[in-house]
Amino acid sequence: MELTEVAVAGVDRLGAYALVRLADDVPVGPPGTFAMVRDPVGAAFLPRPVGLFRAADGRPAFLIDPSLGIGSLARAERLAVLSPLGRGFVLEGAEVARALLVAGGIGITVFAGVRAARLVAGFRSPEHAVATSLVDAPATIRLAPALVTDDLDLDGIAVVLASGPAGMVRAVAAVAAAAGVPCQVALEAPMACGFGACYGCAVRLDGTWKRLCIEGPVVAAERLT
Amino acid sequence: MIALGGLQIAHPVLNASGTLDALSAHAVLGDASLGCAAHVTKTITPLAREGNPAPRITEISCGLLNSIGLPGPGIDRFCAEVLPATAAIVDVPIVVSIGGFSIDDYALLADRLSPCPAAAAIELNLSCPNVKTGCLAIGSDVGETEAVTAAVRARFARPLFVKLAPGLADLASIARAAVAGGADALTLTNTARGMAMHRGTGEPLLGARTGGVSGPALRPQALAAVDAARAAVDIAIVGVGGIETADDARDYLAAGATAVAVGTAIFPDPGAPRRIAAGLVTP
Numbered sequence: 171m172e173l174t175e176v177a178v179a180g181v182d183r184l185g186a187y188a189l190v191r192l193a194d195d196v197p198v199g200p201p202g203t204f205a206m207v208r209d210p211v212g213a214a215f216l217p218r219p220v221g222l223f224r225a226a227d228g229r230p231a232f233l234i235d236p237s238l239g240i241g242s243l244a245r246a247e248r249l250a251v252l253s254p255l256g257r258g259f260v261l262e263g264a265e266v267a268r269a270l271l272v273a274g275g276i277g278i279t280v281f282a283g284v285r286a287a288r289l290v291a292g293f294r295s296p297e298h299a300v301a302t303s304l305v306d307a308p309a310t311i312r313l314a315p316a317l318v319t320d321d322l323d324l325d326g327i328a329v330v331l332a333s334g335p336a337g338m339v340r341a342v343a344a345v346a347a348a349a350g351v352p353c354q355v356a357l358e359a360p361m362a363c364g365f366g367a368c369y370g371c372a373v374r375l376d377g378t379w380k381r382l383c384i385e386g387p388v389v390a391a392e393r394l395t
Numbered sequence: 396m397i398a399l400g401g402l403q404i405a406h407p408v409l410n411a412s413g414t415l416d417a418l419s420a421h422a423v424l425g426d427a428s429l430g431c432a433a434h435v436t437k438t439i440t441p442l443a444r445e446g447n448p449a450p451r452i453t454e455i456s457c458g459l460l461n462s463i464g465l466p467g468p469g470i471d472r473f474c475a476e477v478l479p480a481t482a483a484i485v486d487v488p489i490v491v492s493i494g495g496f497s498i499d500d501y502a503l504l505a506d507r508l509s510p511c512p513a514a515a516a517i518e519l520n521l522s523c524p525n526v527k528t529g530c531l532a533i534g535s536d537v538g539e540t541e542a543v544t545a546a547v548r549a550r551f552a553r554p555l556f557v558k559l560a561p562g563l564a565d566l567a568s569i570a571r572a573a574v575a576g577g578a579d580a581l582t583l584t585n586t587a588r589g590m591a592m593h594r595g596t597g598e599p600l601l602g603a604r605t606g607g608v609s610g611p612a613l614r615p616q617a618l619a620a621v622d623a624a625r626a627a628v629d630i631a632i633v634g635v636g637g638i639e640t641a642d643d644a645r646d647y648l649a650a651g652a653t654a655v656a657v658g659t660a661i662f663p664d665p666g667a668p669r670r671i672a673a674g675l676v677t678p
């Protein structure tokens with residue numbers, strides 16, 4: 171795998187988020203995997219991890235939250251991309267149809283294009299909730315201060331897939347565990363490299379610190395400790 | 396071929412310790428050594444270590460602040476598993492970086508590595524800012540530096556590098572102490588201790604409070620260290636700190652370095668060592 175420099179085709183607003191669409195093709199991994207992206211002439215020194223998916227036009231795209239200080243990625247003309255990285259969700263065909271997706275904020279991007287039974291998505295504001303349109307599943311939206319775990323319905327669900335802030339995915343994992351439903355969670359960590367070189371992306375797994383870019387970002391919920 | 400403190404290497408570009416995991420790079424990128432002329436391992440310690448709590452990294456102006464804290468399997472698992480697995484996929488000499496908390500620790504590490512032919516050289520990390528004792532404390536003291544280098548020298552016959560910190564009050568004396576202890580080369584430098592605050596909470600951004608500055612922000616300091624060491628000693632020097640381009644590498648060679656190591660620049664671009672090595676042959 172090599173770093174590829176590609177042109178940005180355009181940036182669309184998706185509610186409070188910015189959808190950055192790439193002009194050229196780069197490999198897009200399965201849901202839950204990620205890419206490291208960087209503006210080669212921008213001020214930021216390090217690349218940032220993003221969830222890459224195929225937009226409606228089939229081209230690679232990713233969502234960013236301009237309020238998180240990475241808004242400059244939405245102004246780049248070209249981007250250096252390393253993709254695909256990490257491990258995504260492990261699903262069998264039949265399971266996806268009976269999967270419950272639970273997303274918090276920009277964590278929803280890992281579910282772009284996933285056809286699941288249902289989606290419960292939590293957002294800060296109605297502006298942010300516009301991102302729900304990325305996912306192809308009947309959706310329930312919870313706006314803050316409501317929680318995605320409020321009345322979480324696991325009826326008929328074979329697997330729960332959760333993606334969002336650490337506290338949220340832990341809460342979802344606890345609900346799934348109490349109901350005896352398997353759960354996989356997509357975690358977040360600051361990353362400098364994305365390929366196991368820096369040991370910067372440490373998360374607590376299996377009772378110790380592990381590199382999220384190698385072990386995850388998607389891990390079985392039992393591994394959260 | 397270049398002779399780097401007795402190590403024969405094909406060109407003057409290595410990776411910096413702790414910035415390239417050959418096993419992960421091989422698995423993820425399909426390239427274990429990224430074109431480096433020798434592979435430098437992450438610093439290995441006597442016992443297994445978890446490393447520091449998260450967050451361990453944050454971007455700073457022109458660089459990176461890290462407090463990784465030397466996580467690793469410990470020397471026994473390293474010799475039994477990691478080193479043979481690395482040797483199987485890396486086709487250049489392997490420099491094993493070692494770190495400890497006392498002179499005895501370094502002696503034990505050298506004893507373990509001496510019978511491993513895959514360890515073509517040892518780099519003594521006397522400069523990690525991210526562990527509380529030993530290491531940098533040893534490498535800041537003239538007597539301790541000479542003693543630890545001599546202890547490893549007595550146990551390990553192959554090339555021996557000593558890696559020092561930037562900003563030492565008397566780098567020249569420490570460099571001479573390493574030479575007196577039997578070092579074949581100096582690696583200059585490790586990261587500079589630094590800190591960043593979370594603007595919202597006013598708390599330190601890193602879990603370990605402080606970390607080490609690397610990347611372009613470190614380059615002037617590391618370059619000055621190479622210059623100072625070159626004036627003090629005759630042995631080979633590996634220049635390291637903020638090298639992103641062949642021109643950066645040339646600056647270090649001009650200041651008296653024999654070779655260079657690329658660290659943080661590997662993160663945004665795993666092709667960096669190969670690009671820099673190619674740039675050094677075509678002026």
Ligand SMILES: Cc1cc2nc3c(=O)[nH]c(=O)nc-3n(C[C@H](O)[C@H](O)[C@H](O)COP(=O)(O)O)c2cc1C
Pocket residue numbers: 368369370411412413414437438459461463465492520523558584585586608609610611613635636637638656657658659660
């Ligand atoms: C994430 C990270 C981990 C590091 N780990 C080690 C280490 O284990 N041992 C060591 O001697 N130096 C370590 N270093 C320091 C580098 O080897 C190098 O001396 C320093 O980063 C300066 O070079 P650079 O600016 O090219 O990164 C580490 C640096 C970084 C950024």
Ligand code: FES
Pocket residue numbers: 360361362363364365366367368369370371381382383384
């Ligand atoms: S991001 Fe560098 S090791 Fe995971």
